[in-house]
Amino acid sequence: MSDASLTTPPQPSSVDATSGAATMSTPETLANIFFEPGPTFEALRARPRFLVAALIIVALTVLVTVLLFQKVSFEQVVREAIDKSPRTQEMSAEQKEQIIAMQTGPGGKAIGYGAPLIGTVVILAAGAALYLLGAMMMGGKLSYKQALSVWTYSSFPPAVLGTVLALVMLFIKSPEDLDFNRPGAGLIVTNLGVLIGPEGSKLLRAALGWFDLFTFYGMFLAALGLRKVGKLSSGGAWTIVITLWLIGMILSVARTALFGG
8 A cells, every 4th residue: 555545634425527626415414514614515406405403493392392392381471471472461350361261271271382382484485595595695595495405404503402401491490480471491501692681671582582602693594505515705604694584573573662572
């Protein structure tokens, strides 16, 4: 065996003929997005995929929802939300009980359990469309499937890590500490909204809620993905990501102002 063969670095198992980027299998993509996001997104440009990662995100969402309602009764969550909602303060006790009975019935439970699943699917699909639109406005080259792969895989690590922490806290915290209608009393709190107490400004709390550790992690991955997959400049990629973040914050504050938080 020659010395040259000993010193030559190992080559990737396969390389896309068009882009020159190393291709990755689905298991490799799921693992490498945590440790080597740059090369992973380059591989996704050549072979965009999203289905398995999206299904895992949906499954994790359903898992947390089911386990949560096993520990804290669905009726308790609904009752506390109704009691603390500004829109029901003028209602009589009988009217509140009617609303609670309706929302905790079979139809209400189906919505309660299914909403996180449906919401996750809608967010993935709509988010990809927004990335595609943003990339087109910034002069990038991105297909919808590529945009969907960027949104999905930039959401995947925060979703996995957030679920792991949520499950740990779910088993550590007592049911009395899981009042989701009280700021800072949910499963995990990684945003600045927790700094605003129960009597503080709801609008400020809604805005600070977007200054979130996992949100920023996802934004970093998204900007990197748009740059690698959409062939955008760093400034263009971050413009898209920050603009969508600001729009989300504004909509959250507006919703709080209109309907309470």
